[in-house]
Amino acid sequence: MKKILSVENLKAYYDVKVFGIERTVKAVDNISFEVYEDEILGLAGESGCGKSTLIKVLYGILKPPLYVKSGKVLYHLNQPVDILAMDIEDKKEKLYWKVVSYIPQGSMNVLNPLLRIKKQFTNILKVHHKEKAKGDLEEMVVEHIKNLGLPREVLNSYPHQLSGGMRQRVTIALATVLTPRIIFADEPTTALDVVVQRGVLQLLKDLQKMYRNTIIMVTHDIAVHAELTDRLAVMYAGKMVELSSTREIFKNPLHPYTKFLINSVPQIGEKTIKNSAPGSPPSLANPPTGCRFHPRCPLAMRVCSEKEPPFKEILPEHFVACFRVGGDEKDD
Numbered sequence: 001m002k003k004i005l006s007v008e009n010l011k012a013y014y015d016v017k018v019f020g021i022e023r024t025v026k027a028v029d030n031i032s033f034e035v036y037e038d039e040i041l042g043l044a045g046e047s048g049c050g051k052s053t054l055i056k057v058l059y060g061i062l063k064p065p066l067y068v069k070s071g072k073v074l075y076h077l078n079q080p081v082d083i084l085a086m087d088i089e090d091k092k093e094k095l096y097w098k099v100v101s102y103i104p105q106g107s108m109n110v111l112n113p114l115l116r117i118k119k120q121f122t123n124i125l126k127v128h129h130k131e132k133a134k135g136d137l138e139e140m141v142v143e144h145i146k147n148l149g150l151p152r153e154v155l156n157s158y159p160h161q162l163s164g165g166m167r168q169r170v171t172i173a174l175a176t177v178l179t180p181r182i183i184f185a186d187e188p189t190t191a192l193d194v195v196v197q198r199g200v201l202q203l204l205k206d207l208q209k210m211y212r213n214t215i216i217m218v219t220h221d222i223a224v225h226a227e228l229t230d231r232l233a234v235m236y237a238g239k240m241v242e243l244s245s246t247r248e249i250f251k252n253p254l255h256p257y258t259k260f261l262i263n264s265v266p267q268i269g270e271k272t273i274k275n276s277a278p279g280s281p282p283s284l285a286n287p288p289t290g291c292r293f294h295p296r297c298p299l300a301m302r303v304c305s306e307k308e309p310p311f312k313e314i315l316p317e318h319f320v321a322c323f324r325v326g327g328d329e330k331d332d
């Protein structure tokens with residue numbers, strides 16, 4: 001598998017003032033991983049664990065109070081491109097829409113409420129196809145909409161005239177109109193009801209098959225990951241705690257937190273929702289020492305509150321950060 005993106009020791013923090021006291025929220029705290037061409041990688045974890053922050057940094061949106069403390073994000077195009085070293089104009093010209101697209105939480109963050117959908121497409125296309133006439137651009141849009149199975153009428157609508165599900169499909173169509181190599185999607189189906197959600201997930205799946213690109217899909221909903229993703233990265237309190245193929249993670253989850261996440265999915269026929277991990281996630285302004293999961297972990301040992309478990313490849317392509325896995329540390 002060829003890598004398209006690599007993240008090395010990334011730390012991204014927010015400096016905030018709470019009741020007049022300066023605090024640093026360590027939302028992404030020393031994360032390293034690689035993303036491959038032609039895969040759907042899922043990012044899972046409870047709300048507040050740093051998923052959206054990680055995606056924003058990978059896409060290069062760094063608005064204060066968010067900043068990168070250290071680490072690297074490299075796009076492996078013809079040569080490695082360091083997105084964190086590029087200025088905004090450079091990113092707009094060279095990367096956005098044609099190499100990488102971002103579908104943020106809530107489609108109204110992307111769509112302009114005052115413009116018909118067709119205009120929003122042609123506005124993007126004309127920046128990157130300056131040589132083409134208006135009619136040709138419109139033809140490209142119609143062709144693209146047809147390829148994705150959307151009704152042509154949406155092009156003449158304003159965003160508010162569409163249903164939530166259709167708006168999200170249009171946002172996905174917009175993100176893919178220049179066939180980018182990478183798409184980041186942050187909770188793209190969370191606001192939708194289950195039936196509509198299914199259709200939108202299927203659209204993402206179909207277009208990945210069609211374009212063989214990379215999708216990085218964020219959702220706290222582990223059932224969505226099971227249905228959609230090829231590999232799964234699990235985050236907890238600003239750290240990545242497990243990464244492997246989705247099939248392997250569901251068959252052989254190794255981190256105690258991952259086990260809780262998977263156990264929390266109701267099985268067919270079950271009437272009760274299972275327990276998630278006891279307690280709640282820690283504040284990222286003052287995270288626990290050692291393994292950040294130790295206050296909630298039923299398997300915690302003394303070492304867990306003293307040292308941080310390294311993120312290690314325990315089995316081929318299966319990475320875990322836990323002292324109980326891999327057998328280096330003994331209970332005491």
Ligand SMILES: Nc1ncnc2c1ncn2[C@@H]1O[C@H](COP(=O)(O)OP(=O)(O)O)[C@@H](O)[C@H]1O
Binds near residue numbers: 047065
């Ligand atoms: N603009 C901001 N200013 C300060 N803290 C923030 C901001 N955005 C997010 N955070 C904090 O960063 C942490 C990670 O948040 P986020 O990346 O949104 O998590 P997730 O997407 O997993 O729910 C949380 O503690 C959140 O409160």
Ligand code: SF4
Binds near residue numbers: 256293295
């Ligand atoms: S390192 Fe310790 S506290 Fe952390 S998940 Fe593993 S056993 Fe639990």
Ligand SMILES: [Mg+2]
Binds near residue numbers: 052
């Ligand atoms: Mg989020």
